[in-house]
Amino acid sequence: MTTGPTEQVASSRSTPDGSRADPAASRLAEPGTPAGHGDAAVPEAPAAPAPATRRYAWSGPAWLTRSRLADLLAAAVYLLGALMLTVRGWRDPDGRLLGTRPDDQGFNEWMLAHAAHATTHLKNPFFTTLQNAPEGVNLVANVGMQLTGILLTPVTVLGGPSLSFLLLLTLNLLGTGFAWYWVLSRHLVGSRAAAFVGGLFCAFAPAMVAHSNGHPHITAQWLVPFIVWRIVLLARPGAAVRNGLVLGGLVAAQFYVGLEILFLVALGAAMATIAYVLLRPREALRRAPSALAALGIAGALVLVVTAYPLWMQFAGPQHRVGHPGNPDVYSLKLGSFVAYATESIGGGPNSAKGLSANTTEEASFYGWPVLVLVAVAVAALRRELGVRVLALVGVASGLFALGSTLSWGARKTDIPAPFALINGLPIIDAMVIARFALITTVVIGLLLAFGLDRVTALAKRSDAHVGRPLRVLAGAALAAALLPMLPTPLEAKGRTEVPxxxxxxxxxxxxxxxxxxxxxxxxxxxxxxxxxxxxxxxxxxxxxxxxxxxxxxxxxxxxxxxxxxxxxxxxxxxxxxxxxxxxxxxxxxxxxxxxxxxxxxxxxxxxxxxxxxxxxxxxxxxxxxxxxxxxxxxxxxxx
Known part of the structure; x- marks a missing residue:
């Protein structure tokens, strides 16, 4: 039921005079639906060039079209960014620990090693007595990563778990950025530049950089954009079985990549559904039967594929309930949303002090300029239902990340916060609550992409005297907002040599x-x-x-x-x-x-x-x- 508002983010693009300009909608819209109103998102078509504009023919290889070249350039930039972030680890994968959480890296290296062992010896990948002998460890109740561990088995066996860990961190950033770019450019925006910015933000925002300090199960978000898009399409008439099966397959795969991220996706979808129902109750009711049918098919498939690990998670040996300690220990502070992260150009060793539990949980830290830019985008696109839904989800998830009380800085207050309403609920009690802001991060990335897409479309429709300054102004505003957030390379230090x-x-x-x-x-x-x-x-x-x-x-x-x-x-x-x-x-x-x-x-x-x-x-x-x-x-x- 979260489909309607998000579809309308793309499919209801309008021209400055209020008319629709979606000629491509005819191939994406539902049968019998007017152009521009289909379930699939439609990129805004560029305006026809003025007669005086000189056009140059593409002279590259036949297979290398402009769109493919744009895709390759986007992937190259994301890869370069990932390598720059992890470069200190690549200098000596076996001799260095990357980031500020060496114990977390050690455990994840052990998980990758166990996945390789379980794969090559046909052992249980969900429970083992090879750690904490003889009682063992419930691996589903920890970080999981069964699918990524299996995929990396050749690297782990040939190059060792430290190499696999470093490769996984790097590919997670590249994969997450390119996946968002792909979904945005194919379904949600008409501008490749806007899609690139959205992917860049979602992959290299402070939350992703912070969790690169030893949490590859959190940064492995390369399936998330496709899951979100399939959720958007749940209510497409006549495609309930197909949509349900595709969504179920993606969800089952994400289950084995990172269960915590899957749970956050579910929470974000639930919040979007609630916002949609509140804003458009009649429309939500009309779409509900098709959406629920597809969702039921997806749920049935997921239950079949994940039945055993789900039992292991909640009832298997060495299962656990909740997270050690007071959940508010891992909360963010209001000031964290306008500050800069430790590993960023605008931040430093003390920039996040007292605003998060540790360097791994710096899940907000956007800075004032980004928040102002997002507020401007929401105000400009406020008539679009999807933008309003995203804005509500972003604010709600940000507030949940603050814990049970509202505090600007390190000093705790008694002012109640929304998380107090859900504190202690099953599964929620096992969360690190600062990670609610991971949802906010995705929302901001999408809103920036939608805002830039609208500016790009407006500039294309305007003459050169207006369009060119508009592009320059938008580019300058984005650069000024995003530059201080850009990450600096993760620190690395030597590790004790294994005999x-x-x-x-x-x-x-x-x-x-x-x-x-x-x-x-x-x-x-x-x-x-x-x-x-x-x-x-x-x-x-x-x-x-x-x-x-x-x-x-x-x-x-x-x-x-x-x-x-x-x-x-x-x-x-x-x-x-x-x-x-x-x-x-x-x-x-x-x-x-x-x-x-x-x-x-x-x-x-x-x-x-x-x-x-x-x-x-x-x-x-x-x-x-x-x-x-x-x-x-x-x-x-x-x-």
Whole structure:
């Protein structure tokens, strides 16, 4: 039921004198519908050139038409932008961590490694005991990425998960920008320049840059434009089955790319539907039967394709409910919408301080000029229903991102905000609420594209004395608004080297497939990086993930409480206790390696290597030197 207003964004374009100018509508409109009023969006046709205008014939290769050249140029710019953002990581994919959230990158590298392992070994991609051994991790309840992981399996196997992660980040930005450009240029606007600007904003807005700090499941939005467009077409008469099947296929694919983004698309569509019903109740009622029929078909297809992972998400082992902590911790502040992000030309290290939870959640940060430009576009296009619907959705989602109370800056107030009305609802309680602003970002990108498209059409219809200054003015306004938002390259730093014992595959002589290798000290991220480097060939204790608080409490929490032996080894490694082991501690160490189903305990180079070896020798007997690590074979104790 969200179809009507969005269609009218494109199909109801009018000329300055109020008449319709949509000659292309005859091939896109519904049968029997007057030109310019069809369900499909129609680009505004350019006005015929004045007789004195000299036209030049295209002299390029036959296959390289002007439109294809424009497509290639747009893709090249998006690719260049993505490479500029990630360039510091490309200098050394295996030796550097890109962005400000290294733990998030580590987990996503492990996810890509596990997807490759599951693909090549035909294992369950939705649940595994290869992390947090032996209890395991519900991967659907974390970031998912099954489809992207499968697609990148050749890269992961041949080049490693760090290369796959960097490639995924880069392709996400390119793919998201070009997908929006494609949908806009083919269905919603007549100007390729307007489509390019819309795609550029949706791909490189602060939200996308911020989530490039370790969240590829959020930046993987290359299916979103096509899903949105198919939602627009839900009510097309006579095409309910086709529209439902196509939409269902796209939604099912996005489910396996990133479930959180799919949920945000659903929330945005729901808000657009409510706005549409409020603004045009009779029209919405007339379109409802066709839309609901197509939606029912789409829903049935999605349920069939996603039944098992949905069960895993809500009832499977190690499922969790909600998100750890108070959701308002992850809220944005009102001031964030007019400020500039940390990784932007107009921002800096302190520009976002106190306005978001961390650098990953800088989902707004548009700056005053962009908001003013969008307000002007909405005012100019206010007669178009679709623009009014988009404006309402953008404002509503922005307000939801503020959390339960309204605050301009870091200081919290008691003024209630709209999120308080939905706080605690199922699924909503698992969201990071700053990400509501991802919906606002898409709305702004679309409104900028629609506004520029209208200006371009007006300039084409005007004589040179008006058209040329109008184009210059529009270009200058866009440049002034967008330039401060342009991203700066993500920072990168060196990572701790994984021992060659792991990277060379020497571990295979000491750990059977699926059994556990225990790194010392037992640290969450050490487990993650070692497991990823082995393409999850062995299980690891603990890890970095969201799971239930306990077997009897499925409330979400980060990780698990460490076993007593893990606490002991961490304390010795930190120098906070002497390297002595009591009888009960040795018995506990044996019980813990049995719990982990360990085959080997491995100590890499460490500042307190001598003290740790003393403890491990006391617990498991003398270790042996293998390549660049010490190994304790605990198989006699655990099998």
């Amino acid at each position: 060659s014992f792991v990277t060379s595959g020497a571990w295979r002589d000491h750990v059977a497939e699926g059994r556990t290798l225990v790194p010392v000290p037992v640290h969450n991220m050490t487990s993650i990086y070692w497991g990823a480097a082995s393409l999850t060939g062995f299980a690891v204790p603990q890890g970095y993930f969201l799971g239930p608080t306990s077997p009897t409490d499925d409330t979400g929490r980060w990780g698990v409480a460490p076993r007593p032996t893990a606490v002991l080894l961490t304390a010795v490694g930190a120098g906070t206790r002497p390297p002595t082991v009591t009888g009960p501690e040795r018995e506990q160490a044996v019980a813990d390696v049995r719990w982990w189903k360990a085959d080997a305990v491995v100590l890499p180079s460490h500042p307190r290597e001598a003290e740790l070896r003393t403890v491990l020798d006391a617990c498991f007997g003398p270790g042996q030197r293998v390549r660049d690590v010490w190994v304790w074979d605990v198989r006699p104790l655990t099998r």
